[in-house]
Amino acid sequence: MAIPPGYATAVWPPSGIAVAALLLGGRRLWPAVAAGSLLANLTVDGEFLASLVIAAGSTLQALAIAALMRRHIGVLERFESVDQVLRFVLLAALGTTIAPTLALGPLAAVYRMPLSEVIGNWATWWQGDACGVLIFTPLILSWTGKIGWQPRRLAEAAALGVLLLGATQIVFHGSGARTFIIVPFVVWAAFRFGQRGVTTAVAAVCALALWYTLGIKRGPFAAEPLHDALLLLLLFVATLVFTGLVLSAVLRQLERAMGELESRVSQRTAELEQATAVAERANEAKSQFLANMSHELRTPLNSLLILARLLADNPGGNLNPKQIKFAQTIRESGEDLLALINDLLDLAKIESGAVIALNVAPVTFGELRDDLERTFRQLANDKRLQFSITLDAALPPELRTDAGRLKQVLKNLLANAFKFTANGGVTLRIAPEAAGRVAFAVSDTGIGIAPDKQEMIFEAFRQADGSTSRLYGGTGLGLSISRELTRLLGGELRLASAPGQGSTFTLILPLLDRRATAPG
Numbered sequence: 001m002a003i004p005p006g007y008a009t010a011v012w013p014p015s016g017i018a019v020a021a022l023l024l025g026g027r028r029l030w031p032a033v034a035a036g037s038l039l040a041n042l043t044v045d046g047e048f049l050a051s052l053v054i055a056a057g058s059t060l061q062a063l064a065i066a067a068l069m070r071r072h073i074g075v076l077e078r079f080e081s082v083d084q085v086l087r088f089v090l091l092a093a094l095g096t097t098i099a100p101t102l103a104l105g106p107l108a109a110v111y112r113m114p115l116s117e118v119i120g121n122w123a124t125w126w127q128g129d130a131c132g133v134l135i136f137t138p139l140i141l142s143w144t145g146k147i148g149w150q151p152r153r154l155a156e157a158a159a160l161g162v163l164l165l166g167a168t169q170i171v172f173h174g175s176g177a178r179t180f181i182i183v184p185f186v187v188w189a190a191f192r193f194g195q196r197g198v199t200t201a202v203a204a205v206c207a208l209a210l211w212y213t214l215g216i217k218r219g220p221f222a223a224e225p226l227h228d229a230l231l232l233l234l235l236f237v238a239t240l241v242f243t244g245l246v247l248s249a250v251l252r253q254l255e256r257a258m259g260e261l262e263s264r265v266s267q268r269t270a271e272l273e274q275a276t277a278v279a280e281r282a283n284e285a286k287s288q289f290l291a292n293m294s295h296e297l298r299t300p301l302n303s304l305l306i307l308a309r310l311l312a313d314n315p316g317g318n319l320n321p322k323q324i325k326f327a328q329t330i331r332e333s334g335e336d337l338l339a340l341i342n343d344l345l346d347l348a349k350i351e352s353g354a355v356i357a358l359n360v361a362p363v364t365f366g367e368l369r370d371d372l373e374r375t376f377r378q379l380a381n382d383k384r385l386q387f388s389i390t391l392d393a394a395l396p397p398e399l400r401t402d403a404g405r406l407k408q409v410l411k412n413l414l415a416n417a418f419k420f421t422a423n424g425g426v427t428l429r430i431a432p433e434a435a436g437r438v439a440f441a442v443s444d445t446g447i448g449i450a451p452d453k454q455e456m457i458f459e460a461f462r463q464a465d466g467s468t469s470r471l472y473g474g475t476g477l478g479l480s481i482s483r484e485l486t487r488l489l490g491g492e493l494r495l496a497s498a499p500g501q502g503s504t505f506t507l508i509l510p511l512l513d514r515r516a517t518a519p520g
Contacts, residue, residue, distance in 0.1 A: 009128050016133045020137045020141055034055050038052060041055065072087050073091075075141070079195060082253075085245045103125075138199045143196060157197070160192070180333045186201055194251070202244055243337060305335065309327075362399070363406070372407070395438070416479070426443070442507075448503055449499070493508075
């Protein structure tokens with residue numbers, strides 16, 4: 001899988017292995033790193049002087065990165081915070097500039113390489129080392145601890161591996177628009193297996209990505225010439241690594257927070273009043289923690305989205321249409337990931353019992369209709385579907401509820417209706433219901449849902465069947481969040497559907513929610 005003419009690769013595992021070895025075994029192992037680099041390069045080029053220069057640069061690079069990590073992060077089996085992940089990614093990106101910078105200067109002078117070739121070799125060299133450190137250093141560190149999985153957990157790990165392999169096959173046998181399929185499996189690995197599962201899953205995906213892209217030249221990143229696809233491949237791998245490590249670190253922080261909470265509560269069970277006060281303070285801390293993590297997760301991901309957008313806009317005009325399409329694919333996948341993170345945070349808040357503020361105020365039905373019309377009219381036109389919103393003449397001018405939460409539920413229901421409808425149309429009918437309530441009925445002419453699957457789709461990460469997620473995408477969080485938000489609004493969510501005959505989701509709310517606006 002080396003890049004022609006065979007002197008470099010998009011991912012160089014020894015760079016990450018060397019850093020992990022120096023972290024675990026100390027600086028005394030640097031002669032082994034130098035000898036390994038020297039022998040490896042002798043087998044490729046055969047030139048002793050060039051191999052010696054490369055080995056010197058690689059050894060100094062590994063020593064520098066290991067020393068900086070030991071000082072600013074420590075030697076950890078797994079990252080304990082988002083801050084540690086950010087420091088690791090920054091050190092890996094900056095530290096891996098050492099070897100190409102130190103080695104290419106003398107090599108360029110000896111071999112009289114033109115500047116364009118020096119720059120190209122530097123970029124390829126840096127990418128290979130950076131990916132090697134990002135993937136293999138945390139992978140090795142996470143597997144140094146004790147492995148105590150039970151048979152049931154081993155069976156789940158095997159199932160995850162098989163499904164991840166299948167998802168990767170789907171992605172690299174199709175277009176770049178399918179890359180988001182891998183994201184839920186990285187999330188699954190983070191939730192169930194921590195950093196060890198994330199790093200192992202990402203390493204497997206990276207290996208398959210390299211094999212398809214550089215080995216058999218298939219998949220969304222297999223551009224010609226291959227050098228043009230390296231940046232996009234780096235962004236794809238870096239996004240998976242960064243997202244998985246951040247998510248596992250956040251979950252680790254949650255575990256520690258929950259452990260501390262349980263310890264404090266158990267110590268004060270004899271004093272009921274004090275135990276109640278401790279639980280209330282812990283709940284507030286948990287809500288604040290989720291709010292802080294929302295910012296920590298979104299900020300770096302937004303940076304990746306901005307960079308992908310800049311690539312797609314191609315202001316310098318130096319990318320061809322295929323490369324622009326690849327950049328657009330990365331941006332779309334990042335937006336899918338951002339939506340997934342938002343859904344996960346909403347679901348975590350609801351399931352943890354954290355108070356979600358409600359802004360109860362009057363809202364007119366006309367305003368609600370106009371907002372939804374603006375949001376979905378273009379989508380309906382693009383899919384050539386009929387779309388209408390009807391207001392029953394018997395409706396009062398307005399209702400009193402949390403307009404933001406109501407729109408969130410309705411937009412999710414309408415988005416699902418459009419996603420699963422290929423022909424026909426989507427309608428929203430708003431009409432009065434008995435006992436001072438109002439019904440919002442979202443109907444479509446889509447694929448429909450079997451009766452035995454209708455309750456299951458409201459569970460987190462569940463869809464009607466496995467083929468649904470493969471064909472239409474999504475993680476199954478939207479309906480679960482919508483049902484919980486409906487309960488917060490004091491209403492209920494009903495479903496009527498049959499396979500092949502479409503579906504109707506009916507949201508029923510009180511016309512007048514007399515609760516006071518919760519403090520923000």
